[in-house]
Amino acid sequence: NAGVMQNPRHLVRRRGQEARLRCSPVKGHSHVYWYRQLPEEGLKFMVYLQKENIIDESGMPKERFSAEFPKEGPSILRIQQVVRGDSAAYFCASSLYWDTNEQFFGPGTRLTVL
């Protein structure tokens, strides 16, 4: 019963380095969502992707952040030149259809920027 997989679970980076977060959706799901959770807060939508396409990135910071979901392989959330404010938990979710009711969430990647 392979749910949404995320790796690494914990990632430590120094300021200025790059962070790459991976998400493998539930098998057969072609819709992926990324959310960010700051300490003591709820999740905030970042981006919605279908295979090879970014559908909505209205929650993504304009600079340093990018996301992809290639035809083969996991979805990647990439943060360049990380700053301390990027420290957060990043969650990926997937769904079977674009208008499905339920998103299945991964365990998250906790990014710490020193």
Add this chain to the structure above:
Amino acid sequence: SQQGEEDPQALSIQEGENATMNCSYKTSINNLQWYRQNSGRGLVHLILIRSNEREKHSGRLRVTLDTSKKSSSLLITASRAADTASYFCAAAMNTGFQKLVFGTGTRLLVSP
């Protein structure tokens, strides 16, 4: 900010008591969902209520929705220590796809 609000922020009760959490949101929605998050873990989907529904039950969970007030409540009856977690409401906006706007969460502590 589109983020919803939840109250209380924290709730501490004894096992066997009922726990009620409230959520308010800001935009028109397709449905509203409740999730649970154990400390340091991912989210678990609990229940979904559509915009044309007023009340829904699932086991010990009861959810209400008042679209005129843009608010929802989650009731957990006969709480157990294992219910200790953070609970989040998530409003699914009318954007075509399921864009979820999460509330700030309620931290529930159930003491044995």
